[in-house]
Each structure stands twice: as C-alpha cells, then as structure tokens.
Amino acid sequence: MIEARQLSKRFGERIAVDAIDFSVGRGEVFGFLGPNGAGKTTTMRMIGCVSPVTSGQLRVLGMDPATEGPSIRARLGVVPQADTLDTELSVGDNLLVYARFFDIPRREALRRIDELLEFVQLGDRVREQVDSLSGGMKRRLTIARGLINNPDIVLLDEPTTGLDPQARHLLWDRLYRLKQRGTTLVLTTHYMDEAEQLCDRLVVMDHARIVARGTPAELIAQYSTREVVELRFADEARDSLAASTFSDFAERVEMLPDRVLLYTRDGEGTVEALHRRGVAPASVLVRRSTLEDVFLRLTGRSLIE
Amino acid sequence: MIALRPALPIAAYNFATFRQNWKGATFLYVISPLLFLGSMGVGLGGLVGRSRGAIDGVSYLQFLAPGLLATTAMQTATADMTYPIMTRLLWNRTYEALLNTPARVRDVITGELLWLTLRLLAVSALFYAVAVCFGAGRSPEAVLAIPVAVLTGLAFGVPVLAYTATTRGDNGFNVLNRFVVLPLFLLSGSFFPLTQLPLFLQAIAWALPVTHGVELCRALFLGRAGSAASVGHLVALLAFVTAGLFAAQRTMTRRLVV
Numbered sequence: 236m237i238e239a240r241q242l243s244k245r246f247g248e249r250i251a252v253d254a255i256d257f258s259v260g261r262g263e264v265f266g267f268l269g270p271n272g273a274g275k276t277t278t279m280r281m282i283g284c285v286s287p288v289t290s291g292q293l294r295v296l297g298m299d300p301a302t303e304g305p306s307i308r309a310r311l312g313v314v315p316q317a318d319t320l321d322t323e324l325s326v327g328d329n330l331l332v333y334a335r336f337f338d339i340p341r342r343e344a345l346r347r348i349d350e351l352l353e354f355v356q357l358g359d360r361v362r363e364q365v366d367s368l369s370g371g372m373k374r375r376l377t378i379a380r381g382l383i384n385n386p387d388i389v390l391l392d393e394p395t396t397g398l399d400p401q402a403r404h405l406l407w408d409r410l411y412r413l414k415q416r417g418t419t420l421v422l423t424t425h426y427m428d429e430a431e432q433l434c435d436r437l438v439v440m441d442h443a444r445i446v447a448r449g450t451p452a453e454l455i456a457q458y459s460t461r462e463v464v465e466l467r468f469a470d471e472a473r474d475s476l477a478a479s480t481f482s483d484f485a486e487r488v489e490m491l492p493d494r495v496l497l498y499t500r501d502g503e504g505t506v507e508a509l510h511r512r513g514v515a516p517a518s519v520l521v522r523r524s525t526l527e528d529v530f531l532r533l534t535g536r537s538l539i540e
Numbered sequence: 541m542i543a544l545r546p547a548l549p550i551a552a553y554n555f556a557t558f559r560q561n562w563k564g565a566t567f568l569y570v571i572s573p574l575l576f577l578g579s580m581g582v583g584l585g586g587l588v589g590r591s592r593g594a595i596d597g598v599s600y601l602q603f604l605a606p607g608l609l610a611t612t613a614m615q616t617a618t619a620d621m622t623y624p625i626m627t628r629l630l631w632n633r634t635y636e637a638l639l640n641t642p643a644r645v646r647d648v649i650t651g652e653l654l655w656l657t658l659r660l661l662a663v664s665a666l667f668y669a670v671a672v673c674f675g676a677g678r679s680p681e682a683v684l685a686i687p688v689a690v691l692t693g694l695a696f697g698v699p700v701l702a703y704t705a706t707t708r709g710d711n712g713f714n715v716l717n718r719f720v721v722l723p724l725f726l727l728s729g730s731f732f733p734l735t736q737l738p739l740f741l742q743a744i745a746w747a748l749p750v751t752h753g754v755e756l757c758r759a760l761f762l763g764r765a766g767s768a769a770s771v772g773h774l775v776a777l778l779a780f781v782t783a784g785l786f787a788a789q790r791t792m793t794r795r796l797v798v
Contacts, residue, residue: 246798283640285636285639285640285797286797286798287797304644305546305642305643305644306642308640308641308642309641309642311640313637313640315633315636315637315640317633319632319633319634319636319637320632320637321557321632321634322632323557323560324556324557324560328556331556332549332552332553332556333637333638333641335548335549335552335553336549336638336641336642336643337641337642380637384641
C-alpha cells in the first residue's frame with residue numbers, strides 16, 4: 236500500500252526526515268513511534284500528499300504523490316494531530332461539507348454520516364455545534380470525517396494525545412474494529428501502550444531517522460529483556476548509589492532521576508538476590524518489558540520530554 | 541486553467557456557513573445602502589444642491605449612488621477576504637483539512653473567489669435596487685453597473701486574499717482597513733469629483749482599482765459609458781484581478797504546501 240525508499244524532507248537547512256525506508260502492506264496497522272520532533276508528522280504529511288517529498292521515492296497505493304496527489308487523497312482518510320473541525324458548523328454539517336469534496340452524492344453522504352456517527356458513538360449529536368463537544372468527542376468526529384470516503388488507508392497522527400483514559404480506550408476500541416474490517420491503518424504515537432495494543436509492525440524514529448523496526452514483540456526481544464525490575468529509593472540512599480552497585484544482578488542497568496531500572500530475564504530472582512546482598516529499596520516493582528524500555532535503550536532518554 | 545467543478549465544494553462549504561447567519565447579513569446588505577443614500581444622498585445632497593446647483597450636471601444623489609455602489613463592493617470584498625480567510629487558514633485550520641481531500645490549493649482559491657463573486661453579486665444587486673428606489677441609475681445600461689461593481693470588488697478582494705495568505709495574524713487587517721480601505725472609500729471619487737484633490741492624491745487614487753470602478757459605475761449610471769476611458773477602466777480592473785490571481789496562487793501555495 237505504501238512504499239518509501241530513502242524518503243527525505245528538508246525545511247531549509249533543517250532535515251526533518253532523513254532517508255528513511257519502510258513499507259506498509261494491505262490490512263496492516265503500522266506505527267511510527269518517537270518523541271516530538273522526530274519527523275513522524277512530516278512523514279505522515281508526505282504520505283498524505285500534502286507535503287512535497289524533498290528527495291527519495293514514495294509510492295502510495297501504487298501512485299506517485301508528486302503527480303497523482305488528488306487521486307491518492309481520494310482514497311485516503313486523514314485524522315490530523317489537531318482537530319481541524321469547523322466550529323461554525325454543526326456535527327452533521329462538518330461531515331456533509333467534507334463529503335462533497337469526495338464527490339459523494341448527498342443522499343449517500345447522509346446515509347454514511349448516520350452510520351459513521353453511530354460508529355464513533357456520536358449518533359445523538361448530529362445537530363449539535365462542534366464547540367459544545369468534549370475533546371474526546373471532537374477526536375471521534377475527526378475520525379468519522381476521515382472515514383467518510385471509505386478510505387483504503389487511514390492516517391492517524393497522534394490519535395489519542397491529550398485525551399483522558401476513558402476516551403483513549405473508546406478510541407482504541409474503534410480503531411481495533413477498523414483493523415478487523417481490513418482497513419490499513421498508519422498511525423503515529425508517543426504512547427507505548429498505544430503502539431503495543433494496536434500496531435502489527437512499527438518503526439521507532441529519532442532525530443529524523445528510523446532507529447529500529449519490527450513487531451512490538453520483536454523489538455522487545457531484541458532491545459530489552461523479558462522483565463524489568465523498577466527500584467525506588469529514599470532520596471538520601473539514592474545519592475550513594477551507582478550503576479555498578481547493580482551490575483551483578485542485571486543484564487543492563489538504567490539510572491533514572493527517580494528510579495533505577497534493572498533489565499533481567501527473571502525479575503523475582505533478581506529481587507531475591509538484591510535482598511540477600513542487603514540492598515533495601517523503598518519500593519520494588521517487577522513488570523514485563525515494554526516498548527518504553529526499548530525506546531529508552533535506543534535513545535537514552537524518556538519518550539515524552 | 542481554472543477548473544470550476546473541483547471548486548464547487550468550497551463554495552458549498554461557504555454556503556453552509558452563510559446559512560447560519562444569512563438573515564443578519566442580508567439585513568446589513570439592504571440597510572447600509574438605505575442609510576448611506578438616505579443620509580448622504582438626500583440629506584447632504586439637498587444641502588449641496590442648494591448652494592452649488594449640481595455636480596457634473598447631475599444631482600448629488602445621482603453622482604453619489606454609483607460611487608457608493610463600487611466602494612461598497614470594495615469593502616465587502618475586503619471584509620470577506622481577511623478575517624474569514626484567516627479563520628480557515630490559521631485559527632480553525634480548515635484549509636489544512638480540506639487539502640487532505642482531492643482538492644488542490646487552486647481549487648480552494650477558485651472556490652473562495654466563486655463564493656466572493658456570489659456575495660458581491662448579491663450586495664451589488666441589492667444596492668442597485670435601493671439606488672433605483674431613490675431615483676438613481678435610471679439609464680438603461682445602469683444595470684451593467686452591477687457586474688462592474690462585482691469586478692471592482694474582485695479587483696480589490698483577490699489581491700487582499702493574496703496578502704492575507706502571507707500574514708501570521710490579524711494585525712495587518714487593521715492597517716489595511718484604516719490606511720487603505722477607509723482612505724480609498726473617501727478619496728476614490730465617490731463623494732466628490734477627483735479633480736478636487738491635489739495631483740499626487742489623484743495619482744494614487746488612479747493607481748488603485750476602486751477609482752476605476754467608481755468612474756465606470758458612474759458612467760453607466762449616467763448613460764455616458766460609451767467612451768475610450770470606460771474601456772481603460774475595464775482593462776485596469778481586469779488587470780488587478782489577473783495579477784491578484786497569480787499572487788494568490790503563489791502566496792497560498794507557499795503558505796499551505798510545506
């Protein structure tokens with residue numbers, strides 16, 4: 236569905252996307268993971284045929300964005316980072332005016348609007364002004380708008396940023412249903428749990444480049460251990476600790492300002508060994524490795540800065 | 541070069557927005573010519589008529605009405621091509637959303653201008669109707685002043701659209717209104733003959749589109765349009781529209797395609 240080779244984007248002197256390669260297949264959920272400013276949105280905008288490619292090759296649905304932008308866009312659904320809804324129009328009218336741009340006849344558009352608003356659970360709000368909707372509702376409306384043309388690919392740029400947990404889960408549920416219907420989804424996120432829940436495959440971007448790629452499980456297996464022990468210490472104790480204190484107990488040690496992470500195959504075993512050695516943290520948490528750990532490993536810093 | 545069909549959804553979009561407050565807008569379109577022609581044309585005109593007789597051989601109201609028709613079109617176009625466009629460009633980012641559809645930048649421009657043309661047509665036709673009620677514009681070709689007023693609005697509005705696409709906020713709009721639109725409204729020969737002005741102001745007035753619109757509308761209203769000057773005015777107006785189109789395509793593309 237999407238093929239990129241040495242894809243690059245430059246804004247003046249600044250390189251926003253630096254020679255990245257990736258491909259997305261039919262029915263796949265593909266994720267771009269990375270901190271703000273890594274080049275995720277710029278990549279999405281190039282796929283969406285609204286930002287011209289500086290160099291490299293890009294094919295979307297077998298077509299060239301530079302020459303066939305309108306034909307490609309006709310088959311894409313785009314959910315931008317910021318809700319670009321028209322606050323002067325009602326919920327229904329927002330979708331109706333948008334449908335016209337895809338040459339959808341009015342009767343058909345009205346049918347789809349009913350169906351889509353039902354799908355995003357806004358069925359009872361057709362006539363309401365957009366201003367009166369909550370953040371989560373606006374997001375869902377934006378998703379409904381992105382689906383109005385029955386797109387082959389849906390591009391979602393940070394779909395759940397700024398939403399409360401309930402709104403996020405509702406949104407994930409809807410995206411999961413789209414995936415089940417066979418829609419190809421491409422999304423960017425800086426939430427690890429989102430990427431793990433939704434993505435079949437993903438790439439991690441940092442400083443305009445792809446630094447890792449694979450399925451969530453592959454990435455964890457490759458860049459992290461099976462389990463992680465998180466230790467917290469009282470402030471006084473924390474100052475006297477060094478990474479070397481723990482290096483016997485774990486394959487890798489990460490010293491963060493507020494906690495110490497020990498990467499290990501067997502979390503409980505590591506905790507026992509620490510106790511025997513007389514290390515007494517204020518709190519201990521053993522958990523499975525997540526993509527957050529992968530990210531920390533790859534970039535040496537936390538994802539949301 | 542200009543494809544109308546892909547631009548229609550933008551005009552439809554505008555219509556959907558307009559439907560929300562069409563009563564207020566229409567009321568304004570009727571009331572403002574009523575007020576202006578009533579107070580200036582009849583009131584001030586009565587005073588002027590008593591002391592000087594007539595301007596260019598016609599009553600003050602006959603002189604004023606076509607000028608106001610043209611300047612009203614200019615003001616309507618300026619208002620439409622500043623704040624509403626900025627809302628979609630920056631505050632609501634509507635264009636960003638629309639460019640995710642098959643629409644291209646040129647379709648957005650064409651669509652907005654199509655809608656502007658319809659608005660100008662409505663404003664000018666209503667103004668004309670009011671003027672006729674006051675006894676102005678009774679010559680048979682006076683009705684042609686409606687399309688000329690539309691063209692005058694476009695000659696101003698299209699370059700303003702190009703300008704709006706270059707600004708990052710609405711600060712410039714105050715400057716535009718106070719130092720360009722308002723002086724032009726007063727000094728474009730709609731309230732008094734241009735020859736009353738010092739030469740350098742006359743030169744400035746002629747360098748801008750609205751004066752040509754005023755003169756041409758007046759010639760049509762008074763049945764004196766069959767001159768070479770009229771052709772010159774028409775060419776000047778068309779030149780502003782054309783130059784504005786090229787500029788707008790350039791500035792809007794630069795703004796939206798990055």
